[in-house]
Amino acid sequence: MPTGRSYDIVLFGATGFTGELTAEYLARHAPAGTRWALAGRSPDRLAAVRDRLTAIDPALAGLDLLTADAGDPGSLRAVAEAARVVITTVGPYVHFGDALVGACAAAGTDYVDLSGEPEFVDRTYLRHHATAVANGARLVHCCGFDSIPYDLGVHFTVGRLPEGVPLRVEGFVSASATFSGGTFHSALTAFARLRASARVAKERGRAEERPAGRRVRGLPPRPRYERRIGAWALPAPTIDPQIVLRSARTLERYGPAFDYGHHLAVRRLPVAIGLAGGVGALVALAQLPVARGWLLGRRRPGEGPSAERRARSWFRVVFLGEGGGKRVVTEVSGGDPGYGETSKMLAESALCLAFDDLPACSGQVTTAVAMGDALTARLVAAGIGFRVLKD
Numbered sequence: 001m002p003t004g005r006s007y008d009i010v011l012f013g014a015t016g017f018t019g020e021l022t023a024e025y026l027a028r029h030a031p032a033g034t035r036w037a038l039a040g041r042s043p044d045r046l047a048a049v050r051d052r053l054t055a056i057d058p059a060l061a062g063l064d065l066l067t068a069d070a071g072d073p074g075s076l077r078a079v080a081e082a083a084r085v086v087i088t089t090v091g092p093y094v095h096f097g098d099a100l101v102g103a104c105a106a107a108g109t110d111y112v113d114l115s116g117e118p119e120f121v122d123r124t125y126l127r128h129h130a131t132a133v134a135n136g137a138r139l140v141h142c143c144g145f146d147s148i149p150y151d152l153g154v155h156f157t158v159g160r161l162p163e164g165v166p167l168r169v170e171g172f173v174s175a176s177a178t179f180s181g182g183t184f185h186s187a188l189t190a191f192a193r194l195r196a197s198a199r200v201a202k203e204r205g206r207a208e209e210r211p212a213g214r215r216v217r218g219l220p221p222r223p224r225y226e227r228r229i230g231a232w233a234l235p236a237p238t239i240d241p242q243i244v245l246r247s248a249r250t251l252e253r254y255g256p257a258f259d260y261g262h263h264l265a266v267r268r269l270p271v272a273i274g275l276a277g278g279v280g281a282l283v284a285l286a287q288l289p290v291a292r293g294w295l296l297g298r299r300r301p302g303e304g305p306s307a308e309r310r311a312r313s314w315f316r317v318v319f320l321g322e323g324g325g326k327r328v329v330t331e332v333s334g335g336d337p338g339y340g341e342t343s344k345m346l347a348e349s350a351l352c353l354a355f356d357d358l359p360a361c362s363g364q365v366t367t368a369v370a371m372g373d374a375l376t377a378r379l380v381a382a383g384i385g386f387r388v389l390k391d
Contacts, residue, residue, distance in 0.1 A: 008083070076099050078102075111139045149317045151240070250366070
């Protein structure tokens with residue numbers, strides 16, 4: 001961890017919907033003495049966020065504001081060089097994220113985001129992983145609902161299974177939530193770039209080392225009724241299984257052979273059919289520029305669900321793990337997945353990197369590899385459930 005920096009944490013994108021929620025979480029939960037600052041392209045909007053934070057803690061009236069723009073590499077370099085850890089909520093990351101990752105890798109600064117965009121994550125691996133390794137920076141993507149509940153949930157489950165034997169884990173996620181304009185724009189952007197994403201994934205696959213003497217494999221997704229959880233299991237078109245498998249390739253605790261399957265869990269068949277059809281339609285429409293433009297106009301970045309709607313939202317992930325003759329059922333659960341819990345996960349990830357005693361690592365790494373049990377303990381203390389249901 002670099003020393004001699006002005007700030008422990010800088011939050012870039014503090015004026016966006018999730019960015020402001022993350023700032024509010026830090027205002028309430030950052031340890032006394034934490035040196036942190038807000039960064040963004042509009043000084044006036046940053047000042048307005050700071051004014052709202054003073055209602056939480058009057059001492060934050062003196063919180064520093066840093067002007068930085070995703071299109072200005074010099075301003076991003078200044079942010080990275082001033083911080084020990086940088087948080088960014090500025091997306092879609094494939095358009096606005098690369099320069100900040102590069103600045104953090106070059107400065108040896110730890111970095112966290114809430115991206116769920118496979119193409120962006122793969123591109124930053126190819127462009128910046130080696131630099132980050134050389135400079136000791138930990139680049140940790142997907143530190144929100146994508147993909148902490150699954151990455152740390154599988155890590156938690158594996159820890160309750162025997163060591164040194166082949167393991168199999170399946171995750172089943174269910175949720176009730178509304179998504180913001182920013183999330184909608186990021187998802188449509190990813191759907192529109194499926195071919196480019198596939199090309200970059202292949203390039204990463206050729207460049208990335210695989211574990212010697214161990215096998216890590218994703219289970220082929222197939223819709224089915226899963227009696228063990230009493231729900232229909234559908235393929236989940238998200239980055240989450242990729243993150244889990246990267247953790248498994250790095251951590252020998254996942255055994256000599258590891259299989260992971262990732263699914264949406266839907267109780268009622270008509271809902272499952274409608275959900276599958278709706279996602280398929282969005283993917284198809286995202287390929288057409290006119291249709292994609294119309295859809296993007298339905299929700300604007302910066303818009304999001306009300307506090308009342310977020311208070312009614314929830315998520316639950318059930319994991320079925322087996323290996324060495326033992327079976328275990330675990331659960332990760334919490335409140336509003338997209339915003340309340342995501343801002344909590346993102347902020348706690350940054351605090352964990354800044355202040356906790358963690359294993360030595362660098363480069364592009366997952367939450368399980370970089371923080372593991374330390375971050376899980378933080379999230380449990382913050383109200384996110386990690387439970388063994390059947391042992």
